[in-house]
Amino acid sequence: MSTSPTTRNMHEDDLLEDFNSREISLDGVSKVVHVAGTGPAVIVMTEMPGISPHVARFSRWVRDAGFTVYMPSLFGRDGAVVTADEGVAVFKRACVSAEFRAFAAAGPASSPVTLWLRALAKLAHAECGGPGIGAIGMCFTGNFALSMMLESSVLAPVVSQPSLPFDDTSATGLPSDELLAVRQRLEREDLTVLAYRFEGDQICKAERFAAFSAALGERFVIRVLPDSAASQDTTPFFQRYVKTPHSVVTAHLIDEAGQPTIAARDEILDFFKHRLVPRNA
Template identity: 60%
Template structure:
């Protein structure tokens, strides 16, 4: 099989026809009218950023296929815990409910975009430079000891790449899926990987990570690669796949096809549930690293 064919097959819908199609009343977009919409320019590149809350800055990056209602829900939880959340628009339609056809309209274009390096051998995605600039802007505005960076899926590893910006002191990598074609690799250039490892060791950073145990987009091999790079500084936590929400939105049901998005599409919003505990652990980690003005969700 050619490399191009193999890469294309990874993005093919995986829906199990025996599974229920879900309740269409859940198919709602989020107007995001409680967020301020800003344009942030970094070295001549401008992007839309949604900002809300007060306190230490957290840059929360969306997962594929964009800033979905579940991503916004998680962002609100972080905001309400005492952080000023910066949610950049990197792909997709902001606030849109994630339907299966997004694989053609959002995912494939992003995979060949000059801003992203979706496949092995591509090195660090260029968009990370802009994200580091956003972290600098956010830190200058919010103050405090530093900035949190939370990546999800396609942007999961970006949170770690962002630590080459000194302001970033609390990286969280959630189910990082890149590179798509090599489950044992990390989305880094060799130079950036060495620099990140040096920065983590020098400054005593801790890196928090989450995945489901049966996630085929972020396998145990990827977490092993993080541990090989960072040693005990990488705290990789694994949830049972059976804990994932059984009826996620169509993109995650039909395209992703497995338990994947721990704190967004596959979160079960019930007290004491493993995915809710993961959410609270992330918020507690951010509060611990970024300062006493932020408090974990009760």
């Protein structure tokens, strides 16, 4: 029997022993994807600097809520609690990688990795069935869940503290034609996007959410948590480089009943259930 997400030590490397690590090739690109659970699919995209114990804990909560989690390895060492120096090295490599567009000047298109993630969404839906799939992006991958909506199987997108592009805090990181296509789909299919940030987050500022709201309208549903709701018990990378509350359901989550971050987690799980679990299930 796997260990409860709550009883694991977030300061120790996570072996991910309760996930099935698969190498999945799509569109000529292969990536390791950690898969666990049964039920409709949810793709959990890691924050920087990789699949930490905090990210794995969130994936286990999704799994235990009745879903099949697909957690792709996009950067960093899977399951590791990295040092501050290793974390910043991972960050720098991702910023210059051809897969990611970390800066506004990188071009008028979404990060190329989102094409692979859309293909993963289509595969996950075929494997798991149900009305469609969910997707959550965090930090570096935050806005990817929106780009993935160009794949019709994605019905439950969650955007958590989207950080890109780094050099323009009022930009969305998505080209205008993608945003228009997403807005049209939200309205056509009566869908919504859940979006989360901490009030004082200096990486994902209020103007970024304002830009998303202007592009997507009231179907971009914003949740802003007070800074006092953020955990101070973070790992070395966060202690050195993330100076304000940032990671809503992972590194800055306080795993105690009644905490705003737990309420956010529960709202996300309920959102996935509402969109992905058949009404007669």
